Amino acid sequence: MILGDPTLPRKTQRVPAAPKIDKVVHGVDFQEGIVPGSWMTIFGSSLAGIPRAWTERDFQGDRLPTTLDGVRVNVNGKPAYVYYVSPGQANVLAPDDSATGAVKVELVNAAGRAEGTATLARFHPAFFSYEPEGGRYVIAFSADWAYLARPGLLPNVTTRAARPRETVILYGSGFGPADPALPAGLMVAAARPLANPVTVSIGGLMAPPVWSGQVGSGLYQIMVTVPELPAGDHSVVAEIGGARSAAARMLTIQP
Numbered sequence: 001m002i003l004g005d006p007t008l009p010r011k012t013q014r015v016p017a018a019p020k021i022d023k024v025v026h027g028v029d030f031q032e033g034i035v036p037g038s039w040m041t042i043f044g045s046s047l048a049g050i051p052r053a054w055t056e057r058d059f060q061g062d063r064l065p066t067t068l069d070g071v072r073v074n075v076n077g078k079p080a081y082v083y084y085v086s087p088g089q090a091n092v093l094a095p096d097d098s099a100t101g102a103v104k105v106e107l108v109n110a111a112g113r114a115e116g117t118a119t120l121a122r123f124h125p126a127f128f129s130y131e132p133e134g135g136r137y138v139i140a141f142s143a144d145w146a147y148l149a150r151p152g153l154l155p156n157v158t159t160r161a162a163r164p165r166e167t168v169i170l171y172g173s174g175f176g177p178a179d180p181a182l183p184a185g186l187m188v189a190a191a192r193p194l195a196n197p198v199t200v201s202i203g204g205l206m207a208p209p210v211w212s213g214q215v216g217s218g219l220y221q222i223m224v225t226v227p228e229l230p231a232g233d234h235s236v237v238a239e240i241g242g243a244r245s246a247a248a249r250m251l252t253i254q255p
Contacts, residue, residue, distance in 0.1 A: 017046040021116030024105045027091055027218070028126035028173045029247035034075070035124045036097045037184040038173040039218045041089060044114060047071065047107055048085035062187040064093065064217060070110050076103035076120065081185055081217070093218045094120075096184045123243035124174035125198065127222075127236060130154060138236045138249035141169040150233070150252040161254035162226050167210050168251070170200070170222040175240055178214040191215040196241050200224045202251060203234030229253050 025031060027039025034040040048071045058065040064081035066072055073080040073092045081093040090107060097103075097120060105116045129135035132153055140148040140162060148168060149159040162168055178192035193213040200207045200222060207224035215221045222238065233250040 018112035019046045019107050019109055019114035020044045021047075021105065021107060021114045024116050024118035026124055026126055026174060028128055029245070031124075031126070031246045032119055033121045033124040033174075033246075034094050034118045035121055035174040035176065036094050037177065037182070037218060038094060038124070038175075039083075039091060040075075040080075040094050040118065041091050042073065042105065042107060042116070043089055044107070044116075045088060046109075046111060047087060047090050047114075048109060049087070051084070051086035053084040054082070059187070062189070064185050064187065066185075072108050074104075074106040074108075075118070093184055121243065123176045123196075123241035125172060125238040125240050125243060125245045126174050126247060127170055127172040127238065127245060127249050129247075129249050135247075136250055137233075138251055139171055140251055143167045143169070148251065161231075161252040164226050164228045164253065164255055166226055167223055168207075168226055170224070170236070172220050172222060172238065172245075173218050174243075175212070175214075175220040175222075175238075182214055184217075188214060188216050188219075191221070194220070194240070198222060198238055198240040200239075201235075201237045202227055203229045203253070205229065226251075226253060229255075231255060 021044040027041045066079040068082040071085045078095040084091040103120045105118050107114045128139045130137045147159045148162045177195045179195035191213050198212045205227040210223035212222045231254050236249045236251050238245045
């Protein structure tokens with residue numbers, strides 16, 4: 001038998017099913033509510049082919065890609081910026097928009113179009129968390145970039161507890177515009193402070209602010225001072241523009 005013999009029957013390529021959106025949520029805490037210029041996640045089926053995240057080749061200069069492997073997303077009729085696609089999930093950066101409330105979300109690929117809805121808000125602060133233990137612990141760093149977490153939480157990574165009165169660096173999304181504003185569709189060349197004041201409490205006590213701003217596409221850095229607290233795990237909560245972080249995140253403290 002000759003490889004590629006044209007007399008042999010060819011395998012029929014299965015036409016992929018049309019995409020379906022199950023829900024659209026915040027890209028960090030997976031709660032209802034998305035924010036312009038911040039990360040959002042679409043869950044569904046047949047959203048894309050093989051999993052893939054954007055690479056440098058997908059950018060046009062400093063512009064973020066609006067299409068990835070033939071997948072594009074519109075939020076309230078505006079093109080979003082597609083970071084990651086897979087059959088069951090797509091992570092995108094929501095476009096700039098002054099609207100609030102319920103909006104239509106469309107995902108389009110070669111097999112068709114899917115529609116869903118999301119709640120667009122001006123603010124929905126949420127902190128990134130370490131994966132172990134269901135994302136219970138907030139991702140935090142010291143001023144010299146030591147990983148701050150319960151000792152032993154991360155395999156092959158040395159972690160230590162945070163200490164009262166030290167500066168901790170937190171990361172999140174959904175904190176609203178910077179000042180001056182950074183267009184959602186462009187790479188962030190330099191960090192800019194937030195346009196609105198943010199407050200953070202740790203263990204129910206206010207954590208004095210050090211600096212808060214946007215440092216990347218949909219990425220915000222929040223630096224605060226740990227208040228005087230006893231040893232143990234303490235909740236970390238952010239509030240900005242009247243919106244409060246919904247998901248509980250913990251920081252381990254050891255005086």
